[in-house]
Amino acid sequence: AQKITQTQPGMFVQEKEAVTLDCTYDTSDQSYGLFWYKQPSSGEMIFLIYQGSYDEQNATEGRYSLNFQKARKSANLVISASQLGDSAMYFCAMREVSIQGAQKLVFGQGTRLTINP
């Protein structure tokens, strides 16, 4: 079974600084997908970025980039030029495909990011 570990319960960063949120994973699959979601206080899970195991380049989406190190089984999220609106919970997730075809997401415990003005 897949497992996601996020070791930082909370992070505090000054506005405009870059921040790295850690994520390590465990899987025996050769082909897999990794996702990052943001969950503001409103509760909705907002998709940020995706990295496939066979992607040769690190994924980027605007201010978000993924530092993917396959050998270390890590997929850290980097947010550049942080903004006050980035304050939220951040979840790393891995797709697990069941026999029945469900592409379940297995989530880590999350990291609460607080951006200070």
Added chain:
Amino acid sequence: GAGVSQTPSNKVTEKGKYVELRCDPISGHTALYWYRQSLGQGPEFLIYFQGTGAADDSGLPNDRFFAVRPEGSVSTLKIQRTERGDSAVYLCASSLYTGGLTDTQYFGPGTRLTVL
């Protein structure tokens, strides 16, 4: 376009009561997922629908939980004889299910269920 919507946003009930939680996925999305998120935790998978059928219900904690999606669009999660331990945020997600590795799930705002 419209995202995933869930109703109600909050539900308070008494132990032993029956509740229904509704999810309206993104139009055209054939795959629908229910997750449960306990306080301080990441979401956990409950059930997956492809079209009208529950293709994978392995995450349902027990037989008090049931979900339907009769017309392949809106889904209802039903909980019988609620217990205090059922208190959580119930999240619904939908995806196009292209079968590819990049298939992305889009989540609704969740229903916060409190069982007194």
